[in-house]
Amino acid sequence: MASRVQQGGRPGGSRFSQFKLVLLGESAVGKSSLVLRFVKDQFDDYRESTIGAAFLTQTIALDETTTVKFEIWDTAGQERYKSLAPMYYRNANCAVVVYDISQASSLDKAKAWVKELQRQANENIIIALAGNKLDLVTENPDKRAIPTADAEQYAKEAGLLFFETSAKTSENVKELFTAIAKKLPLDQGGPRNIRSGPRQGVDLRPEASSTVGASGCNC
Amino acid sequence: MEDVAPEYDLVVLGTGLTECVLSGVMSVKGKKVLHIDRNDHYGGEAASINIEALFKKYGNYGPGEEPWKKYGRVNDWNIDLVPKLLMANGELTNILVSTDVTRYLEFKQIAGSYVQQGNGPKATVAKVPSDAGEALRSPLMGIFEKRRARNFLEFVGSFKQEDPASHKGLNLSKCTMKEVYDKFGLEASTRDFIGHSMALFQTDEYINAPGMAQETVERIRLYVNSMARYGKSPYIYPLYGLGELPQGFARLSAIYGGTYMLNTDIDEILYENNKVSGIKATMKERGEPGDGMKFQTKCKKIIADPSYFPGKVQVVDHLLKAICILNHPVANTDNSDSLQLIIPQSQVGRKHDIYIAVVSSAHNVCPKGYYIAIVSTIAEGSSNHHLELQPGFDRLGRIEEKFMGPAIPLYEPLESGVNDNIFISRSYDATSHFETTTDDIRDIYRRAEGQELVVEGLRDGQNLVAEE
Numbered sequence: 069m070a071s072r073v074q075q076g077g078r079p080g081g082s083r084f085s086q087f088k089l090v091l092l093g094e095s096a097v098g099k100s101s102l103v104l105r106f107v108k109d110q111f112d113d114y115r116e117s118t119i120g121a122a123f124l125t126q127t128i129a130l131d132e133t134t135t136v137k138f139e140i141w142d143t144a145g146q147e148r149y150k151s152l153a154p155m156y157y158r159n160a161n162c163a164v165v166v167y168d169i170s171q172a173s174s175l176d177k178a179k180a181w182v183k184e185l186q187r188q189a190n191e192n193i194i195i196a197l198a199g200n201k202l203d204l205v206t207e208n209p210d211k212r213a214i215p216t217a218d219a220e221q222y223a224k225e226a227g228l229l230f231f232e233t234s235a236k237t238s239e240n241v242k243e244l245f246t247a248i249a250k251k252l253p254l255d256q257g258g259p260r261n262i263r264s265g266p267r268q269g270v271d272l273r274p275e276a277s278s279t280v281g282a283s284g285c286n287c
Numbered sequence: 288m289e290d291v292a293p294e295y296d297l298v299v300l301g302t303g304l305t306e307c308v309l310s311g312v313m314s315v316k317g318k319k320v321l322h323i324d325r326n327d328h329y330g331g332e333a334a335s336i337n338i339e340a341l342f343k344k345y346g347n348y349g350p351g352e353e354p355w356k357k358y359g360r361v362n363d364w365n366i367d368l369v370p371k372l373l374m375a376n377g378e379l380t381n382i383l384v385s386t387d388v389t390r391y392l393e394f395k396q397i398a399g400s401y402v403q404q405g406n407g408p409k410a411t412v413a414k415v416p417s418d419a420g421e422a423l424r425s426p427l428m429g430i431f432e433k434r435r436a437r438n439f440l441e442f443v444g445s446f447k448q449e450d451p452a453s454h455k456g457l458n459l460s461k462c463t464m465k466e467v468y469d470k471f472g473l474e475a476s477t478r479d480f481i482g483h484s485m486a487l488f489q490t491d492e493y494i495n496a497p498g499m500a501q502e503t504v505e506r507i508r509l510y511v512n513s514m515a516r517y518g519k520s521p522y523i524y525p526l527y528g529l530g531e532l533p534q535g536f537a538r539l540s541a542i543y544g545g546t547y548m549l550n551t552d553i554d555e556i557l558y559e560n561n562k563v564s565g566i567k568a569t570m571k572e573r574g575e576p577g578d579g580m581k582f583q584t585k586c587k588k589i590i591a592d593p594s595y596f597p598g599k600v601q602v603v604d605h606l607l608k609a610i611c612i613l614n615h616p617v618a619n620t621d622n623s624d625s626l627q628l629i630i631p632q633s634q635v636g637r638k639h640d641i642y643i644a645v646v647s648s649a650h651n652v653c654p655k656g657y658y659i660a661i662v663s664t665i666a667e668g669s670s671n672h673h674l675e676l677q678p679g680f681d682r683l684g685r686i687e688e689k690f691m692g693p694a695i696p697l698y699e700p701l702e703s704g705v706n707d708n709i710f711i712s713r714s715y716d717a718t719s720h721f722e723t724t725t726d727d728i729r730d731i732y733r734r735a736e737g738q739e740l741v742v743e744g745l746r747d748g749q750n751l752v753a754e755e
Contacts, residue, residue: 123390123542144538144541144542145541145544145546145547146537146538146541146547148546148547149546149547149548149549149551149570150549150550150572151547151548151549153329153534153537153538154328154329154534155391155527155531155534155535155538156538158527269393269394269395269526270375270394270395270396270517270523272375272380272383272384272389272394272523273384273389
């Protein structure tokens with residue numbers, strides 16, 4: 069197993085923080101595709117339902133001295149029958165709630181997920197609303213089922229960041245995650261934050277020395 | 288709502304820890320798994336619930352009252368229904384590490400391991416000595432006995448099956464534990480704390496059973512090695528409560544394609560030639576209008592907790608359990624934020640030990656200033672169960688709230704399951720750790736798959752998670 073050691077601070081006064089980000093939204097709106105584009109800059113038209121890609125990390129450099137690392141949790145399909153475990157929301161610092169701008173019902177579903185987040189997650193969680201599959205509409209404007217203004221209005225009222233994205237063309241994907249990173253309380257993302265820096269608990273790995281382990285994962 | 292697939296290799300009923308570990312392991316090994324629970328939450332009998340849910344479960348308040356409101360935010364409470372701790376070097380830890388489920392969880396030490404000697408006002412509570420040095424400092428023994436105990440612990444520590452010189456002339460696979468204790472000249476009270484607070488036997492049956500010496504020595508070694516791992520106690524515990532464990536393994540299963548359905552009742556089990564062939568079920572959220580989503584699917588095997596097959600299980604024991612909320616640490620435990628305290632049966636005139644497990648805000652299971660203590664034992668009588676737990680309550684001092692229901696039946700399956708392909712787990716027993724749970728997991732895997740469960744390297748070469 070690769071080393072998990074994270075440095076909270078670096079020489080020269082630079083800042084490095086890690087945050088847990090959870091993805092939510094109806095099946096097949098492109099949650100995993102958005103992450104795959106963000107993390108690996110890839111897209112697959114015939115991507116099957118999420119298998120295996122449940123825990124990815126990606127780092128964004130906000131400026132020369134500030135780096136934000138996202139630990140991105142995918143639903144692993146547990147949202148399909150409304151069976152997401154409370155563990156999923158636990159200590160999430162930010163969330164991306166995804167809908168499909170070509171599916172009229174998917175914004176309502178997204179609204180329900182926002183409510184669920186407000187019920188289950190930290191009070192100060194940062195939520196971004198992402199209307200995905202912008203490419204479909206660019207090719208064929210008739211396919212749009214949800215006007216930008218409607219979603220924007222809702223996002224404003226609910227205090228959410230808002231982007232229309234395309235995992236396929238990568239439009240607004242980086243912008244979405246960068247906007248989240250900018251809004252995160254970086255000062256609290258230091259080593260003492262629960263999801264960042266060394267973990268406070270014990271490390272179970274056989275090779276680990278006594279108490280303090282480390283955060284995150286290298287996968 | 289998407290349609291359920293027409294066929295699965297395995298349907299798992301109940302999301303207790305046993306079921307979730309098996310579901311996770313089977314999914315990683317490529318089986319197509321449908322995992323169902325009738326409840327709206329994960330964990331079944333092994334869940335952790337908030338304080339409002341706990342009051343509602345036990346119903347110990349008057350109409351119109353909301354007693355949970357004086358205990359802060361209800362969601363700051365994660366109260367275990369099963370009082371167990373993980374041995375730091377135990378098999379569950381091994382499975383957690385091998386499956387990488389550790390990525391979803393954080394663990395903390397339990398701060399102390401204690402044992403009671405004597406009864407009533409004369410009882411003393413002391414740390415369980417875990418090595419030769421601690422034995423020499425322990426108040427549990429007199430000066431000469433300390434040396435004998437040290438010799439015994441050194442023997443246990445250096446025992447190697449393949450090295451006859453380490454056997455001290457004892458054939459552990461044949462002899463009784465009494466013969467081993469006799470060889471080192473240990474006093475009855477020392478045998479008591481070694482057998483009950485280190486080997487963690489709940490009765491004295493192990494002492495005279497031929498061949499039990501080997502297992503006893505292995506149990507003591509597990510205790511000692513677990514203790515040596517982090518230093519304060521042999522136990523670790525997941526932040527936010529034990530209910531995180533089944534959730535972690537359910538996530539593992541889901542990552543490998545397992546399908547999860549809570550709020551789902553089983554309407555019928557389908558058979559062909561006396562073997563299970565499928566299920567009919569209905570998914571419906573509480574309060575949801577309509578008949579819910581009815582579906583039918585084929586399956587080759589079912590793994591289930593005992594509650595799904597009341598006709599295929601029998602009661603083996605009754606567990607007594609009281610969940611107590613305290614606002615102070617337990618006396619004589621160095622103000623530990625968490626601990627296990629064992630009251631060996633013979634010290635209080637019983638046949639089964641009384642266990643006390645304490646966790647607190649240090650483990651994110653309650654707000655600051657509170658402690659959750661669970662007192663448990665195996666029922667020996669059919670009434671006055673409260674009195675059976677009394678020696679445990681005596682240790683706790685002032686108790687803010689006490690939740691104690693009727694004796695809880697512990698079930699085991701009547702058959703192995705190889706005839707009908709329905710493999711049923713055992714109830715979570717009265718032991719203080721998960722070693723018997725992992726024994727059951729291995730046993731079910733063997734019965735269902737016809738081979739031993741190997742978790743080491745389970746995910747080697749199948750790590751689908753992207754590299755950074």
